[in-house]
Amino acid sequence: MSVCVVSGTNVRSALLSLALLLVPPGAGAQTSAFTQSLAATASAEPAVADWYRTTGYRTLWTGPEDAARRAALLAALATADLHGLPRARYDAEAIRAALATAATEGDRGRIEVQMTRAYLAWAGDLTAGALEPKKVDGGILREILRPDPQVLLSRIATGEPEAVLAALVPSSAVYVQLMKAKLDLEAVIAAGGWGEPLALTPLEPGATGPEVVALRDRLVRLGYLRATASASYDAGLQAAVQRVQLDNGLVADGRLGEGTIAELNRTPEERLQSVVVALERERWMHIDRRVRHVWVNLPDFKARIVDQGRTIFETRVVIGKNMPDQRSPEFSDEMEHMVINPSWGVPRSIIVKEYLPLLQKNPNAVGHLQVVDRRGRVVPRGSVNFGAYTARSFPYALRQPPSDDNALGKVKFMFPNPYNIYLHDTPSKSLFDKEVRAYSHGCIRVADPFDLAHELLSWQTDDAEGEFETALKTGRETTVKLNRHLPVHLVYFTAYPDAKGRMTWRRDVYGRDAALWEALEAAGVELPGVRG
Structure with a gap:
């Protein structure tokens, strides 16, 4: 077979010239050689192998009828640097070189798979990021929505190539x-x-x-x-x-x-480095910024409620300490309710690392905390031999009942998640005056919790402040459900455009x-x- 690439000064024309004048595979030995080469090359990747098997080894890229699709893909791959993506992973130049030097039907089969791999890698990276974030930092707990290879292949096989490829680019204004x-x-x-x-x-x-x-x-x-x-x-x-x-x-x-x-x-x-990382983060997001949501940008030390792109509430926050087990994670969930006059169930990590050693030295230490058994009953301290337990075997929980000094303050805002992270009030108000506010054990402390509660309640009652104050004055732990759940996004952007861009x-x-x-x-x- 022969491959001819038309040269020219116009880059787009050169890419479109990759119609290549490929000689269509003939019957018999040529077709068999192409199919065998394609099947063998694709066998290492089940998704690719399944696609070609189910389509009867029909070409996507290397047939004479595939010229427009081929040119569109090579043009798209050439924009990798614009997006801050690793161009060598898709390597449009290597594909062009392979096309220009292909001499056999076996070569064409290998190139067919090479282009499919490049397309799938490109589509996956552009729509869901080039990295697996949890592997880079365990605090990035965002769910990454990877596209289905069969869906991607079906779209490029049946759709207008340039439109299909353009639709892969994240469409957010950010x-x-x-x-x-x-x-x-x-x-x-x-x-x-x-x-x-x-x-x-x-x-x-x-x-x-x-x-x-x-x-x-x-x-x-x-x-x-x-x-x-x-x-x-x-x-x-x-x-x-x-x-x-x-x-x-x-x-x-x-x-x-x-x-x-x-x-x-x-x-x-x-x-520039910060912007490229922000582009990667944005490829992970897949959120609808048009709906009302809570946006907590951890390095900004702020929590905002944003509605249709407009900030309708803002408050300073304290985030987790810069320590391996206390940094606030990144993820999205939905706020479902608030708890007024909350009790504080001390996290297990804090119990065994901070409080158990104190109790082993002095059973009356941390007297503001109750000792609670596995059935939720308060246990007299005198009945517990703290010294008999290790961090692993200690069978009790610690709880701080509602009070003015409660670690969670007077209200907490719950978006139930596996990480036990939420927004809450705090008695340590002085920390909000600091410029860098990383002092918590991971949860998000809010400077203006009552105002936040009033804002949330105002969407479901005409007397938000009155109803909140009534519940607060009882001193009892009270759960207030939100009639409309509110998306919460804990994010980490060091480079981010403001409302004006x-x-x-x-x-x-x-x-x-x-x-x-x-x-x-x-x-x-x-x-x-x-x-x-």
Whole structure:
């Protein structure tokens, strides 16, 4: 057989030329050679083998009638870098080379399977991500919805190729905005970046001198200021610093502190890395942002209720400590009810690691907690020999009844899940004044829990505050069901567009994005200026 690729200056025309003038397989020996080669090559992958077996080994890519489909796939695979995907995994260039040098029907059978594998890998990565997130970080518990290979193959076999391939691209506005940010940052890198790191000391409004000029120049390069020759830290410069601080989740006081200097010294390569990881995260999401939902971006230390893209409620939160067993996980679920005046069932991990050693030294320690047996009965401490048990054999639970000092405060918000994670009040209010708020054992502490409760109840009663207050005053544990369940998304984006599409940035408090970038790089993702 012969393969001919028409060359030309127009890239699209060159791709379409991959009609290739393939000679159709003849009868007998040629067809048998093609089928045998295809079947043998596909046998290692059951989904691919099943497809060709059930379709009678009909071609998808290498027949003369497949020219449009072939060209569309190669054009799509060529965009891997645009999406921050590992182009070598699909390797359009290798496929072109194989097509150009194919000499036998056996070659054509192998190429047929090679293109099917590339298509399935591309479709899977683009619609559900290139990584298995749990393998990168055990705290990423998001359910990844992988597409069915048979469905993918059926669509490309029967649909208009370009439309089928275009439909694989995530359609969320967030994904589009992240793609734009990626292109913008690549242009900045190509132009030489934002300059050398600022060697600045903290500055206050009113300062003057060369350091202020250097700060002003950096803000001009970043797009926060118009060019000016002023050497004064004036009101305009202060306002620009405040915008930087807001965009980076810092306290917007307009002063140039160490945290603000650190963010101003982030390179475009670092920002690009964050955006590429955010694109991968967005490929995992598969959520409807049009419906009302709770959005907790862990590095942002904020919880929001978002309705039709508009934030209707916002509060500061405390997330889990940056310790292996206390980091808050990422997942989605549905809020079903709230508990007013909750008791606190101490998690088993806290019991055996923190409280059992104390009780073994002093049976009267942690006196605010009740000892509870497996049937839920409170057990007098004097009847328990704490020293007789190990962390594994300790048969009791610990519970804190409702009180002003209860670890869960006065209300908790439940979206039942296997990880025992929820939102709740806390008596430790001072932690909300800190800029980095990672202090819990994994659950999400809420700065304004009563306001959140009122907001949720207002959707099902005309007297939300009154009904909440009535239940609160009883001092008894009271469960209030939500008439309409509310999706809850615990996410982790260090790069994310705001409601106007402007990029905002957060610190990688758990190091998860750094680990994801390393995994993407190991998978073959290559970006200008970002190398290991």
